Structure formats: structure tokens, C-alpha cells
Amino acid sequence: MTTLFAKNIKRLIPVIAALGMTAGVAGAAEPIKIGTFLAVTGPASFLGDPELKTLQLYVDKINSDGGVLGRKLELVHYDAQHKAKSAITFVKRLINQDKVDIIIGGSTTGTTMAVIKLVERAEIPFISFGGAGVITDPLKKWVFKTPHTDKLAVQKIYSDMKKRGLTKVGVISGAGGFDKSCRKNAQTLAGTMGMTIVADESYGKGDTDVTPQLTKIKNAKGIQAMLFCGFGASSSIVAKNFKQLGMKIAHYHSHGSASAKFIKGSDGAAEGVRLPAAALLVAEQLDDSNPQKAATMAYRKAYMAKYNEPISTFGGHAYDGLMIAVNAIKRAGSTDKAKVRDEIEKTSNFIGVDGIFTMSATDHLGLDEKSFVMVEVKNGTWKLLK
Amino acid sequence: MSAQFLQFLFSGITVGAIYALVGVGFSVIYNSSNVINFAQGEFVMIGGMATVFLSAAGVPLPLAIILAVLAAVIIGYLVEKLAIEPAKGSSVVNLIIITIGVSIFLRGLAQVVFDRNFHSLKAFSGTEPIQIAGASITTQSLWVIGGLVIATLVLGWFFNRTLTGKAMLATSYNKDAAKLVGINTGRILQLSFMIAAFLGAVSGILIAPIALTYANVGVMLGLKGFCAAMVGGLGNPMAAIAGGLLVGVAEALTAGYLSSAYKDAVAFIIILLVLFFMPSGLFGRKEVDKV
Numbered sequence: 138m139t140t141l142f143a144k145n146i147k148r149l150i151p152v153i154a155a156l157g158m159t160a161g162v163a164g165a166a167e168p169i170k171i172g173t174f175l176a177v178t179g180p181a182s183f184l185g186d187p188e189l190k191t192l193q194l195y196v197d198k199i200n201s202d203g204g205v206l207g208r209k210l211e212l213v214h215y216d217a218q219h220k221a222k223s224a225i226t227f228v229k230r231l232i233n234q235d236k237v238d239i240i241i242g243g244s245t246t247g248t249t250m251a252v253i254k255l256v257e258r259a260e261i262p263f264i265s266f267g268g269a270g271v272i273t274d275p276l277k278k279w280v281f282k283t284p285h286t287d288k289l290a291v292q293k294i295y296s297d298m299k300k301r302g303l304t305k306v307g308v309i310s311g312a313g314g315f316d317k318s319c320r321k322n323a324q325t326l327a328g329t330m331g332m333t334i335v336a337d338e339s340y341g342k343g344d345t346d347v348t349p350q351l352t353k354i355k356n357a358k359g360i361q362a363m364l365f366c367g368f369g370a371s372s373s374i375v376a377k378n379f380k381q382l383g384m385k386i387a388h389y390h391s392h393g394s395a396s397a398k399f400i401k402g403s404d405g406a407a408e409g410v411r412l413p414a415a416a417l418l419v420a421e422q423l424d425d426s427n428p429q430k431a432a433t434m435a436y437r438k439a440y441m442a443k444y445n446e447p448i449s450t451f452g453g454h455a456y457d458g459l460m461i462a463v464n465a466i467k468r469a470g471s472t473d474k475a476k477v478r479d480e481i482e483k484t485s486n487f488i489g490v491d492g493i494f495t496m497s498a499t500d501h502l503g504l505d506e507k508s509f510v511m512v513e514v515k516n517g518t519w520k521l522l523k
Numbered sequence: 524m525s526a527q528f529l530q531f532l533f534s535g536i537t538v539g540a541i542y543a544l545v546g547v548g549f550s551v552i553y554n555s556s557n558v559i560n561f562a563q564g565e566f567v568m569i570g571g572m573a574t575v576f577l578s579a580a581g582v583p584l585p586l587a588i589i590l591a592v593l594a595a596v597i598i599g600y601l602v603e604k605l606a607i608e609p610a611k612g613s614s615v616v617n618l619i620i621i622t623i624g625v626s627i628f629l630r631g632l633a634q635v636v637f638d639r640n641f642h643s644l645k646a647f648s649g650t651e652p653i654q655i656a657g658a659s660i661t662t663q664s665l666w667v668i669g670g671l672v673i674a675t676l677v678l679g680w681f682f683n684r685t686l687t688g689k690a691m692l693a694t695s696y697n698k699d700a701a702k703l704v705g706i707n708t709g710r711i712l713q714l715s716f717m718i719a720a721f722l723g724a725v726s727g728i729l730i731a732p733i734a735l736t737y738a739n740v741g742v743m744l745g746l747k748g749f750c751a752a753m754v755g756g757l758g759n760p761m762a763a764i765a766g767g768l769l770v771g772v773a774e775a776l777t778a779g780y781l782s783s784a785y786k787d788a789v790a791f792i793i794i795l796l797v798l799f800f801m802p803s804g805l806f807g808r809k810e811v812d813k814v
Contacts, residue, residue: 180739182639340778341787343743345541345734348534349779352527370641370735377733381652381661382530402643402735405650 168211169204169472171196171462172237174227174252175266176244179218184244187440187452188266189214192241194443195459205463206470213237219244221251228252232259238472241458243267244451246314253280262478264462266454269318273501281481281501283457283491285415285508287319287366288326290392293413293509294364295330297522303361303387307336307354309347309375310366319366319391335360340371347371348378355384362386368393373402380406387411392509395450400514407517413509414519415450417490422521423510432488453490461487461494526657531779532772533655537664539771540671541734544726545748546755546763547674548719553757554682554695555708555715557615561622562602564745565629566723569595571736572633574728575642592724598629599720603713611709626741633738641737644728663732670729671764674722678760691715695758750790754797756804765806769793 173192176185196212204210213235215227224243231237232255240256241264243249249267256263256279263280265272270286298306306327310320320337327334336357338350354363363386365375372394379388388410390399395414400407416423420433436456440448464487465480466472484503487494492508511522545567552560573591578584606625610618648662682688693701694711702708727736734740747770748763755766770790777789797805 178634182634186639338778339783343740343747345730345744346534346538346775348537349531349775350783352530352534352779353783356527370737370740373641373643373735374733377650377661380650381659383652383659398640398642402641404643404645404732 168209169206169466170211170213170235170237171459172213172228172231172235172240173242174215174217174224174231174240174248175242176219176248177216179220181219181245183449184266184451185216185218187449188242188244188455190444191436191440191452191455192459194439195456198439199463205466210463217243217248219247221247224248224251225255228255232256232261237261238474239263239462239466239477241266241462242455246272246318249282253277256280261474262462262465262481264458264481266451266458268315270322270502271318276499276501279478281461281496283461283489283494283502284451284454285392285491285504286502287315287391288322289504289506289509290413291319291322291326291364292330292506293511294389294391294411295326295332296506297411297413297511298332298362298387298389299330301387304331305333305335305357305359305361307338307357307360307363307386308334308366309338309340309350309354309363311340311344311371312342313367315393316367319393323364323366333359344371345374346378347375348382351375351378351382351384355382355386360386363388365390365394367391370402372399373404373407376403376406376410392450395512397447400517400519405517407514409514411511411513411522414512415453415491415508416510417448417450417453419510419512419519419521422519428488428493429490433490436490450491457487457489457491457494460489527779529656529658531775533658533660533664534779535772535775536768537660537667537733537771538775539751539768540664540667541726541730541744541767542747542751542771543764543767544667544671544674544729545723545744546751546767547678547760548722548726549749549752550755550758550760550763551678551719551722552715553752554760555691555711556607556618557695558607558618558622559749559757560716560719561619561745561749562626562629562741563719563723563748564741564743565626565633566595566599566720566741567727567730567744567748568633568736568738568741569598569629569720570724570727571644571731571740572637572642572727572738573724574731575644575736576637578644588728591728592721595720595724595727596717599716599718599723600713602720603716607712607716608709626745630738630741637738639738641735641740642731643735644731646732661733663729667726667729667733670725674725675761675764682760687711687714747790750794752804754794754804756806759804759806762804762806766804769805 175189196210200209217224217227239262243265246267246269249265265282268284270288272282308323310316336354340347390412416429417433423430437448465477468480469476484496492504494503496503512519548563574587577587646663652659652661690706694708751767752763755762774786774790778786
């Protein structure tokens with residue numbers, strides 16, 4: 138009760154101040170409110186946890202450097218977990234109660250898709266950290282996103298396969314949304330990129346062994362390469378079973394396996410696996426001429442100095458989202474929602490952690506296949522393939 | 524072709540042995556209380572996670588395993604003491620719901636005490652697989668199968684040859700009568716939770732190099748172990764083992780010969796059929812209603 142009272146009083150302060158002073162002075166002191174809802178706890182916490190830490194780190198940093206447009210940033214955060222229902226509740230609260238100027242976040246595709254209607258109706262700029270392409274394709278006026286899509290990942294993988302002369306692919310995927318979307322892209326892109334899918338296998342949630350599926354892939358006619366669509370513990374299980382069966386074909390994973398946990402959990406079986414990843418993963422191996430080197434190294438240093446834990450590429454999505462938002466607000470010269478939205482859309486050559494963003498009226502992601510680098514697991518660590 | 528069949532069979536036996544190990548834990552508790560302990564999967568998780576974190580902290584693996592199992596047994600005791608015993612006298616359904624609460628609590632606790640990532644233990648005897656007639660099986664699978672065989676023998680001996688084991692069976696057949704002949708049925712329930720936690724933790728450690736371990740690993744393993752126990756017949760540890768192997772092999776053969784998309788469906792169809800035609804499981808004892 139008291140907190141509610143205090144909140145109301147707080148909200149009244151600007152009004153009271155405005156009565157006494159000029160409205161302009163009171164307005165200048167008001168912070169820019171950045172709303173966010175992330176999966177900080179629950180099964181998707183591996184996304185939300187580094188994302189929130191990144192946002193807090195950089196909001197503090199920007200504020201200690203004097204803020205934006207002479208105003209401080211204020212991060213309004215709710216933990217929506219991996220639940221569409223709580224995402225809706227919290228976004229409503231962000232819009233109606235907290236009256237935020239911009240919303241960034243939504244750790245997963247599910248929570249993002251759940252709130253798109255609300256955001257569009259409220260006409261508030263929204264930058265999501267959700268993975269799937271469906272968030273910005275088809276295009277929504279107020280919705281943007283920063284993570285690479287699985288479509289870009291599959292494109293990158295197929296290009297690499299073609300470079301090595303491999304065209305006959307076996308796909309294995311899990312039951313999750315990410316897995317299915319990746320598999321679908323693998324199928325549709327196969328046609329346009331001249332690849333043939335000769336085996337298509339799947340496994341269930343929590344499966345502990347996939348050797349029957351891999352045996353079928355191994356014995357498929359003409360097979361040259363295997364693509365695994367999925368993430369988490371399954372990445373390591375697939376790699377272990379691949380090794381157990383003594384398979385010799387090229388072994389590709391999606392970017393879902395791009396974490397140190399995958400290598401460690403595979404107990405040596407990850408050697409030779411190729412996958413597309415954000416440049417952040419191999420920041421120190423990038424050429425000095427690579428424009429992304431400075432940005433990724435700086436982010437890595439700042440994050441590790443503050444939290445003393447290894448960076449994850451997911452935190453990078455949050456960094457890019459926040460920076461794109463802040464830059465747009467700076468260019469717009471105000472927090473006017475329509476102006477900020479237009480400026481986000483005009484983001485051009487922004488060197489982020491995920492890649493170099495150039496958005497347009499038809500592209501609300503602004504990344505292409507080049508934003509990925511191909512890496513291979515060698516001697517228990519990532520090796521950048523040039 | 525036969526090499527392929529053998530490969531599917533190996534997979535089925537590996538997976539089946541994992542289900543069976545988890546399933547046995549269900550049977551032990553059911554045996555003494557008619558309660559289905561849905562926190563059984565969490566005992567598996569605690570065994571695996573505790574071992575991973577202890578050995579990461581520098582504890583030598585054998586000692587880490589012993590400590591992890593000990594921790595699980597203590598948690599098993601605490602679960603019975605703090606969650607089940609205070610609800611003494613409530614219906615079995617209430618007790619089952621309590622175990623679901625316990626499982627959610629333990630999962631949450633694990634995310635705080637350990638972390639939210641997945642981990643693997645190194646395979647006990649190296650990662651080089653054994654080749655048999657063109658098919659391969661990991662040495663870790665043999666550890667799991669060996670663990671299952673030992674668990675089978677020890678439990679068989681315990682329930683049929685020792686006084687405590689017989690007292691446990693007596694408690695499950697008729698609690699009141701067991702009390703009348705002087706069996707401390709409260710102690711029996713405590714003991715059954717500790718044995719189940721022990722089995723769970725040991726299986727969690729044995730399977731961690733294959734299935735990996737994470738805070739939520741117990742959810743699906745618990746469910747599949749429960750299926751194993753149901754198919755075999757609740758309350759009979761040997762039946763749980765048969766049930767686990769049956770489900771595992773059926774899954775592997777479906778994935779191999781039919782389609783991996785139907786794999787889980789087949790497992791559940793087997794369970795439905797068994798429950799429909801043989802409600803007390805393939806090897807379960809007949810329920811006799813006393814009037």
C-alpha cells in the first residue's frame with residue numbers, strides 16, 4: 138500500500154514541479170524510460186540472464202557518461218520468463234502504467250509474437266531479441282529485431298557446404314520451435330540453393346540417445362553432410378552419438394550450438410563440428426581490419442569486467458538492441474514515438490556485436506548472411522574459418 | 524541390415540536401461556506406500572548435478588560420487604520427513620500431489636544452488652565405442668546396464684531375503700496388519716524414500732555422460748521412468764526393469780524402421796494398451812478389493 142502511495146506521489150512530483158516552475162525545466166529532468174521484459178528465470182533463462190545483465194551494464198554506463206539528450210535512461214524491467222501470458226501482462230503494464238518511451242526485449246520468439254498486437258496498437262517502437270524470422274517477416278510497422286535468423290544461419294551453412302562440394306544433406310532436428318523453424322528453412326532453402334535433403338530425422342524432447350536416427354542418416358544414399366538443428370543438451374548428445382557410430386561425413390550444427398557448454402558437454406566428440414556463429418564468439422581471432430573487432434572486443438571486456446563470467450552471444454542481442462534504440466533517440470532529438478520509429482528504420486551501418494546493421498522500410502532486421510562467421514571446433518575451442 | 528538392427532537394439536537397450544533405472548525408484552516407494560513419487564526424476568538430477576559440481580570444485584571423482592549419493596539420500600530423507608510425514612493420513616492422491624510440489628521445489632533449488640546450464644561427466648572408461656558385428660555401443664552404456672543388473676540383484680535379495688525388505692513388502696500389502704505385527708511403518712516409508720533417492724542418484728551419475736545433466740533433466744527422465752514402472756507393473760522393481768527395456772527397445776525400433784516422428788507416440792501407445800488390457804502392468808500383482 139505504502140509503495141503504491143509512494144509511486145503515486147512520485148508520479149505527481151513532475152506535476153507539482155510544473156505548477157511552480159516552468160514546464161521545460163521539469164521535462165528536462167525526466168528520464169527516458171526504456172521498458173523491457175525478459176526470461177530471466179525459467180527454462181529460457183540462459184537467454185534472459187545475460188540480456189538483462191547487458192542492459193543494466195550499458196544503461197549505467199550511458200548514464201554515467203551523461204545520459205541521452207541530457208536525460209538519464211531508466212530501465213523498467215519485468216521477468217516474463219518463457220511465458221506468453223506474462224509477457225502480455227507486463228507489456229500492457231509497460232505501456233499503460235509505466236508509460237515507457239520504447240520497448241526492447243522479449244527473449245524468445247514466443248513471448249515476442251504474443252505482444253506484437255499490443256505494441257502495434259499502442260504505436261510504440263519495439264526491438265525484440267527473439268530469434269525466428271517470423272518476427273519481422275512479414276514486416277510489422279513498429280517491430281524490429283537484432284538476432285540473426287535461422288534462415289541466415291542455414292544460408293551460411295549451405296554456402297559453406299557448397300564451397301566444399303557437398304550437396305547431399307541429412308537433417309536431424311528436435312521438437313522445439315527453434316528446431317522446427319531451422320528444419321523448415323533447411324528444406325525450403327535446399328531447393329533454391331541446389332542442395333538435396335536425402336534424410337530427415339527428428340527426436341523427442343528430453344531424448345537421451347539418437348543413434349537410430351543417426352544410423353539412418355549414415356546409411357542414406359549418397360549422403361555427404363549432416364545438419365543438426367537444435368540447441369542445449371541435445372547438441373552434445375548428437376555429437377557423442379555421431380562419434381559413437383564412427384560417422385565420417387561432414388558434421389554441421391546450427392548456431393544454437395554456439396556455446397562453450399556444447400564443447401565441454403560433448404567430452405571430445407565436438408571436434409570437427411562446423412557451425413555459423415556471431416563474430417562475438419571468436420572476437421579475438423578477427424582480423425584487425427574487421428570493423429566488428431573493436432565493437433565485439435569492447436563489449437566482451439566490459440561484460441567480463443563487471444560480471445566475471447564468460448560472455449554469451451545472447452547478451453550481444455541486448456547490446457545491439459539498446460544501442461540501436463539509443464542512437465535512434467539521439468537522431469530523433471526527442472522520444473516522440475513516431476520519430477524514434479522512423480529513425481530506427483533508418484539505422485545504417487551500425488557496427489554492433491551481432492553484425493553490421495542496415496535497416497530499411499522493408500527490412501527490420503538489417504543483417505545479412507555476412508554477419509555470421511563459420512567456425513570449427515578444434516582442440517576444444519572455436520577456430521574461425523576464413 | 525542385421526548390423527543396422529543390432530545398432531537399433533543397442534540404442535534401445537541403452538535407453539531402456541536408463542528408463543528402467545529411474546523406474547525402479549518409483550517401484551520402491553510405491554511398494555511401501557502406494558505413493559507415486561513424482562520427485563524421482565529430481566533425485567536423478569541431484570545425483571548428476573552434485574557430482575558434476577563437486578568434481579568441478581576439485582573433489583576427486585570417486586569421492587564426489589559418494590558425496591553426491593549421500594546428499595541425495597539425505598534429501599530423500601528430508602523429503603519424507605518434511606513433506607510426506609506431516610501429511611500422514613491424507614489420501615494417496617494428496618501425497619502424490621505433494622511429490623509434484625517437491626519436484627518443482629527441487630528443480631528451482633537446483634537452479635539456484637547449481638546453475639541453469641547443462642553439464643556432462645566424462646565417460647568412466649573413455650569415449651572409444653566398442654564394435655560388435657558392425658554396430659557400436661559406448662562403454663558408458665555398459666556401465667548403465669551393469670548398474671541395472673546390480674540394482675536388480677541387490678533389490679531382489681533385499682525384498683525377498685532380508686527382514687527389512689520383507690517388512691517393506693508387508694507394509695505395502697496391508698499397512699494395518701503390518702503395524703499389528705510390530706512393523707514400524709513410518710520408518711519403512713522413510714527408508715523407502717532413502718533407497719529411492721539412492722537409486723535415483725546412482726542412475727543420475729551413471730547416465731550423465733550419455734544424457735548429460737541439467738536442472739530440468741528429471742522432468743522427462745522421471746516421466747519415462749514412470750512409464751517403465753507402469754508398463755511393467757507398479758510395485759515390482761523387476762517388472763519396472765522389463766518395462767523400461769520394452770519401452771526403450773520399442774522406441775528405438777520405431778525410430779529406426781518406422782519414423783522418428785512416431786517414436787514417442789509408440790511408447791505411449793504401448794502404455795495405453797498395457798493399461799487398457801492389463802491395468803496392473805505386464806507383471807504387476809492383481810489388485811484385489813476387499814469387501
